[in-house]
Amino acid sequence: MKTGRITTAAGSFLTLFALTLLPWGEFKINRVARGIPIQAMGFLGWAMWTTSIVVLLLIIAVIRWKPRFFNAILSWILLFLPSLGLILLSRYIPDGVDFDPKVARISLGIGFYLFYVGILLLLSKTAYPKLKIFLSFLFILAFAGNMDALGLVREYRNIEETFLRELSRHLTLALFSAMAAILPGILLGYAAMRYPKAREWIFGFVHVFQVAPTLSLLALMMIPLTALSKAFPFLADLGIKGIGFAPAFIVLFLYSLLPITANTYAGLKQTDPAVLENAVALGMSPRQTLINVWFPLTLPSIFAGIRTAMTQNVGNTILAGLVGGGGMGALIFLGLSQSALDLVLLGTIPVVVMALILDAVFEVVEVGTVRKLGVDYDQNLRVE
Amino acid sequence: MKHIKRIMLIGVATLLLLVGCAKPAQKDPVVVATMLDSEGSILGQMILQMLEDNGIETVNKLNFGTPDILRAALENDEVDLVVDYTGSGQYYHPEDATDPTIWNDPVKGYEFTEKLDREKKNIYWLTPSAANNTESIAVTRDFAQANGIEDMEDLAAYINAGKDFKLITSASFAENQLGLLGFEEAYGFKLTNDQLIILSSGNTAEMLLALSNGTNGVNASLVYGTDGALDKMNLLVVADPKHIPPVYLPAPVIRGDVLDVYPEIREILKPVFESLTLEALQTLNAAVAYDGQNAADVAEEYLIENGFLDE
Numbered sequence: 001m002k003t004g005r006i007t008t009a010a011g012s013f014l015t016l017f018a019l020t021l022l023p024w025g026e027f028k029i030n031r032v033a034r035g036i037p038i039q040a041m042g043f044l045g046w047a048m049w050t051t052s053i054v055v056l057l058l059i060i061a062v063i064r065w066k067p068r069f070f071n072a073i074l075s076w077i078l079l080f081l082p083s084l085g086l087i088l089l090s091r092y093i094p095d096g097v098d099f100d101p102k103v104a105r106i107s108l109g110i111g112f113y114l115f116y117v118g119i120l121l122l123l124s125k126t127a128y129p130k131l132k133i134f135l136s137f138l139f140i141l142a143f144a145g146n147m148d149a150l151g152l153v154r155e156y157r158n159i160e161e162t163f164l165r166e167l168s169r170h171l172t173l174a175l176f177s178a179m180a181a182i183l184p185g186i187l188l189g190y191a192a193m194r195y196p197k198a199r200e201w202i203f204g205f206v207h208v209f210q211v212a213p214t215l216s217l218l219a220l221m222m223i224p225l226t227a228l229s230k231a232f233p234f235l236a237d238l239g240i241k242g243i244g245f246a247p248a249f250i251v252l253f254l255y256s257l258l259p260i261t262a263n264t265y266a267g268l269k270q271t272d273p274a275v276l277e278n279a280v281a282l283g284m285s286p287r288q289t290l291i292n293v294w295f296p297l298t299l300p301s302i303f304a305g306i307r308t309a310m311t312q313n314v315g316n317t318i319l320a321g322l323v324g325g326g327g328m329g330a331l332i333f334l335g336l337s338q339s340a341l342d343l344v345l346l347g348t349i350p351v352v353v354m355a356l357i358l359d360a361v362f363e364v365v366e367v368g369t370v371r372k373l374g375v376d377y378d379q380n381l382r383v384e
Numbered sequence: 385m386k387h388i389k390r391i392m393l394i395g396v397a398t399l400l401l402l403v404g405c406a407k408p409a410q411k412d413p414v415v416v417a418t419m420l421d422s423e424g425s426i427l428g429q430m431i432l433q434m435l436e437d438n439g440i441e442t443v444n445k446l447n448f449g450t451p452d453i454l455r456a457a458l459e460n461d462e463v464d465l466v467v468d469y470t471g472s473g474q475y476y477h478p479e480d481a482t483d484p485t486i487w488n489d490p491v492k493g494y495e496f497t498e499k500l501d502r503e504k505k506n507i508y509w510l511t512p513s514a515a516n517n518t519e520s521i522a523v524t525r526d527f528a529q530a531n532g533i534e535d536m537e538d539l540a541a542y543i544n545a546g547k548d549f550k551l552i553t554s555a556s557f558a559e560n561q562l563g564l565l566g567f568e569e570a571y572g573f574k575l576t577n578d579q580l581i582i583l584s585s586g587n588t589a590e591m592l593l594a595l596s597n598g599t600n601g602v603n604a605s606l607v608y609g610t611d612g613a614l615d616k617m618n619l620l621v622v623a624d625p626k627h628i629p630p631v632y633l634p635a636p637v638i639r640g641d642v643l644d645v646y647p648e649i650r651e652i653l654k655p656v657f658e659s660l661t662l663e664a665l666q667t668l669n670a671a672v673a674y675d676g677q678n679a680a681d682v683a684e685e686y687l688i689e690n691g692f693l694d695e
Contacts, residue, residue, distance in 0.1 A: 030674045031675065032589065032617075102675070155676070157678070158676070236461075241462055243449075243462045244462060321449070322420075324448045324454075333420050334420050334421070337589060338422055339593050
């Protein structure tokens with residue numbers, strides 16, 4: 001209950017703070033120019049601004065005194081506020097500034113972001129928080145057509161045709177490279193457990209890739225891959241070349257090994273020896289012990305490793321954009337090369353959202369699978 | 385009679401064979417790739433649209449990657465047609481590029497790179513644009529007027545008088561004999577470390593923003609000739625009468641194998657690139673990088689306006 005109250009207080013504070021003091025965006029006369037900050041009062045106008053503060057104060061009062069009513073009805077209305085704010089913001093036209101409406105744009109500022117975070121905090125302690133958070137984001141996407149003046153929308157319009165293609169390329173690259181690492185990762189973790197002498201070698205191997213900067217690893221990968229594809233042309237036909245998909249895939253695969261290997265090893269190591277002794281006492285062969293006892297008990301830990309690998313991979317895949325592998329990185333680096341921060345954001349936001357969705361989906365899969373195998377999650381964690 | 389039949393048969397067979405040769409069953413589409421910048425988007429779009437208009441199928445790989453990646457991709461047959469800059473030949477054939485003076489000459493630099501790429505790599509440089517996308521130093525218009533700076537001689541005098549000066553530039557320009565070091569030698573000045581802000585990348589957008597905003601006291605920046613920022617941000621290029629940095633003319637560069645299949649590409653692209661003057665490229669770059677217009681639209685508009693495409 002107490003954390004709930006702190007969260008609500010923080011959410012109330014952030015939303016009010018954003019509405020009163022912080023700039024919600026910047027009005028830019030072109031893509032790169034320095035913008036004119038836009039306060040909430042500026043784009044809402046006096047009357048609407050005062051109303052929205054009063055309404056917000058009322059909502060906060062309801063949360064405090066009538067939490068049930070807030071939970072059941074008001075919180076669902078709250079989801080609309082960020083998208084509503086954006087629509088109004090994108091209508092803003094500054095006084096006395098000479099600009100070309102086809103070129104001028106509004107970039108989002110700290111005020112909007114903190115307002116959104118505040119709303120999410122208010123929603124997070126109600127029923128179905130994840131659904132509501134997802135819906136609030138969905139509404140922003142749904143109403144994007146009414147936010148033409150936003151820099152993000154402008155940038156999207158420019159790359160509409162390629163956006164989805166790059167997005168799916170990004171996801172494919174991130175997911176498949178992590179999936180390819182699952183089996184080798186588990187085997188390496190098991191080998192490290194089984195053969196203590198090899199342990200340092202195995203962990204040295206997987207750590208090297210984690211420490212090496214991704215970009216230099218990509219560059220290093222190009223040389224042998226190019227030589228390979230030249231020596232064996234059939235490899236080139238399969239798409240294994242020094243540039244593009246193959247080096248990105250291999251590097252991401254190597255990155256995914258560490259979390260999976262380390263978690264498998266840690267999980268195996270943590271298993272209660274008494275449980276294993278019991279298994280032997282019951283007459284189980286070593287293989288039976290491994291498959292029926294050890295592996296299921298380690299599964300939650302392995303899953304956590306796979307989850308880390310997947311989420312981390314979604315972020316790392318950005319670098320594929322530099323080596324012709326495509327993905328969101330292609331947008332981000334193009335934006336950086338032109339100091340077009342809206343384009344950089346347009347590439348970054350989907351990466352963050354993908355990572356969050358993936359994490360949430362994986363949580364569901366994880367809990368489901370572990371239950372199916374008959375291991376009680378909590379009990380396993382409580383093994384002493 | 386038998387003979388005539390046989391001759392006719394052979395004739396028909398030859399005819400069929402010729403037809404088959406003239407139109408191979410499958411012509412692979414041309415993979416067009418460019419660098420990660422606004423010029424790469426615009427010139428790439430022009431190439432795509434011109435080829436498509438002439439019935440050549442293409443694959444769009446614009447904004448493929450960094451310059452070195454793009455070149456590697458071309459050499460490894462990963463892409464077929466790219467946009468590159470003539471001065472880059474010094475990095476592609478360092479063992480032959482022993483005479484640095486040829487890079488300051490638009491014709492010699494092009495011919496040198498063209499010949500070596502053709503003979504050693506089976507890569508063909510088509511007709512370049514006349515717009516020199518070379519490295520220069522830019523200052524704000526106000527600064528130039530206040531201090532009477534027009535060319536590098538003036539700037540050297542200003543620096544040597546010990547007045548406030550801070551240049552933001554890329555590492556490769558700062559450490560290059562055909563870059564800052566060459567400027568210092570030719571015009572007789574020397575910048576200290578605290579007069580320099582060196583960025584690892586050659587991304588001038590950030591530098592020009594710093595110059596325009598005066599961030600950290602920056603009052604000079606590296607700039608490329610075709611940059612659209614100059615006019616938009618009220619900046620001036622400091623003239624370089626001794627032509628120190630290499631000449632960089634953008635040109636379509638194509639693999640020989642692909643040019644053999646589509647020899648017409650040479651003539652399709654020639655008039656387009658010949659039409660691209662420095663001012664034209666600056667305007668086009670500004671429309672994309674600063675006005676945020678769609679590169680495909682900007683390219684199409686230019687091609688139609690100049691009569692290369694029908695409306």
